[in-house]
Ligand SMILES: O=C(O)C1=C[C@@H](OP(=O)(O)O)[C@@H](O)[C@H](O)C1
């Protein structure tokens with residue numbers, strides 16, 4: 528149990544945040560299937576990215592992670608190998624399409640909860656594209672990809688309504704398939720679309736031709752993947768608790784190096800915090816957020832930016848007017864069932880919350896201290912520390928779970944209260 532630091536007044540801070548998980552893991556994977564060595568500057572060093580580096584190393588790439596700038600040198604993709612997915616969706620969904628290109632068997636497993644997160648859309652698609660995949664029929668870990676050194680590729684129809692990562696996974700490796708890939712989605716709307724836009728943009732930066740001009744269809748032409756030297760942007764979703772600190776204390780927090788243009792979902796924080804009454808300014812120094820005297824609730828659809836839901840729900844629990852967060856049924860498949868987990872943990876601290884199939888409603892209520900369980904979910908810990916900044920006596924269970932996407936989060940966070 529970690530006592531969340533409480534703010535005694537408005538917090539004033541300027542922070543430089545670690546790199547984006549989503550960009551780092553895409554960069555590493557694309558580099559591993561490229562034609563020559565790539566550099567990933569300011570790579571995020573965290574559990575998810577270390578697992579990605581280890582997975583690609585196991586498949587034959589050389590990933591030098593000694594400095595801040597990582598270099599990736601592709602090698603012949605081969606098994607046998609074992610991939611530990613931990614609790615990283617990006618490892619479990621993005622690596623199998625690369626494993627299908629390897630010569631040999633690649634087995635996959637992960638943390639206990641990872642065996643419940645969906646991956647069937649990726650596995651069935653790989654089968655349709657000509658790969659040999661063994662699982663126990665549940666569409667979940669553990670499974671094995673029996674690569675033969677090549678994948679024929681072609682057309683595939685899938686339902687990606689439970690995770691955008693199913694689509695991203697096929698687009699990242701698709702250029703290396705003999706016929707490329709033509710991916711079509713059929714089902715409820717795909718969540719987290721900015722993450723697919725990030726995939727498309729990064730694949731193009733590697734010189735691959737990709738057509739996303741039709742809704743719910745993505746066509747990747749077969750061809751070589753060029754090496755790239757890129758700098759990773761700060762993780763804008765992980766900026767949520769820091770900007771929230773300004774929002775709940777009436778202080779001012781600046782996040783340096785906030786990109787002017789980005790595909791990161793976290794950029795939506797600018798709009799969300801403004802709707803909650805914050806002053807939000809993107810300038811040369813970065814993104815500067817000043818909290819209001821009375822934080823406002825919001826009625827908002829988070830379908831595109833579901834990974835922000837835990838931090839936003841914590842803010843809504845502290846707001847002075849009611850909130851309704853909608854469009855996020857898919858976050859029940861994240862690191863934990865985040866809708867139920869947020870309803871349970873915020874209620875335990877006195878919040879007035881109702882759970883819906885696809886979201887949460889929150890009404891103003893006085894909060895009190897207590898234990899906030901985190902379910903091995905980094906973003907539940909972020910929700911906990913946001914509440915703890917404003918409410919005395921919040922104890923965060925397993926704050927180290929933040930290491931999934933942020934090195935020494937607890938130390939970094941505590942420093943803001945000195
Ligand atoms: O592709 C990615 O890097 C991600 C896609 C999203 O997943 P879902 O589509 O499963 O929400 C997001 O929530 C996750 O944190 C990262």
Ligand SMILES: C=C(OP(=O)(O)O)C(=O)O
Pocket residue numbers: 614615616617834861862906932
């Ligand atoms: C959903 C998330 O992660 P993952 O990449 O494991 O899906 C997240 O970071 O909020």
